[in-house]
Amino acid sequence: MGPRGVRLLAVLLVLGLWAPAGAQKPSPCRCSRVAPHKRENCGFPGITSDQCFSSGCCFDSSVVGVPWCFHPLPKQxxxxxxxxxxxxxxxxxxxxxxxxxxxxxxxxxxxxxxxxxxxxxxxxxxxxx
Known part of the structure; x- marks a missing residue:
């Protein structure tokens, strides 16, 4: 990998670390009112609740067989x-x-x-x- 590739990789790494920090934990209603069968995955296998919330997503591990990290309902x-x-x-x-x-x-x-x-x-x- 040349110097240009290393610089690009460094920029992407910095942006990747910075972007989730700006996200906020969604409000409880935006999370708890999503029916389990309607959850849209927002994470990856093994994601923690802190990682999920820092991405601006909801986390609920109480229902087996559905995404635990999922997109919240729209703000109102x-x-x-x-x-x-x-x-x-x-x-x-x-x-x-x-x-x-x-x-x-x-x-x-x-x-x-x-x-x-x-x-x-x-x-x-x-x-x-």
């Missing part, structure tokens, strides 16, 4: 609004505005078609690691 404006799409209970009507939804004290997210965009929040009491 409020933790009470973090849930799988299948858990949404309609709180509005087709075409409801974000303002009208908020006036009903409900959550609004219009980034997925054919599911309720205005939906009831869920208590965060069941959220845990």
């Amino acid at each position: 404006a409020s933790e009470e609004c973090v849930m799988e799409v299948s858990a949404r209970r309609n709180c509005g009507y087709p075409g409801i505005s974000p303002e009208e939804c908020a006036s009903r004290k409900c959550c609004f997210s219009d980034n997925i078609f054919e599911v309720p965009w205005c939906f009831f929040p869920m208590s965060v009491d069941d959220c845990h690691y």
